[in-house]
Amino acid sequence: MDQLEQKVDELREEVTRLRAEIERLTDLVSLVTVTKDHLQVQAPPRVRDKLPAWYQSDLSCAFHQGAPGHDIEHCYALKAEIHKLVQA
Numbered sequence: 001m002d003q004l005e006q007k008v009d010e011l012r013e014e015v016t017r018l019r020a021e022i023e024r025l026t027d028l029v030s031l032v033t034v035t036k037d038h039l040q041v042q043a044p045p046r047v048r049d050k051l052p053a054w055y056q057s058d059l060s061c062a063f064h065q066g067a068p069g070h071d072i073e074h075c076y077a078l079k080a081e082i083h084k085l086v087q088a
Contacts, residue, residue, distance in 0.1 A: 051069070059071040063078040072078060 054074075055069045057068055059074075060066045060068050061070050061075050061078075062072055063075050063081075
């Protein structure tokens with residue numbers, strides 16, 4: 001019976017360790033989710049094969065982390081995000 005008690009104690013320690021790991025990972029996932037939501041809006045747009053007529057390679061957008069093709073004055077994603085904030 002001594003071996004059985006030892007095994008039970010080992011399993012309890014393992015369960016405690018796994019619960020702590022699950023809690024740590026859950027915290028990390030919640031941080032990544034929040035970070036993902038904030039960064040998702042600011043991801044630079046994909047550059048198309050054929051660029052539109054309005055595309056200006058000499059301009060860059062600070063909202064899109066320096067992505068070329070437009071400036072803040074003509075950034076529809078930024079305007080939409082500001083509109084959401086005003087509505088909230």
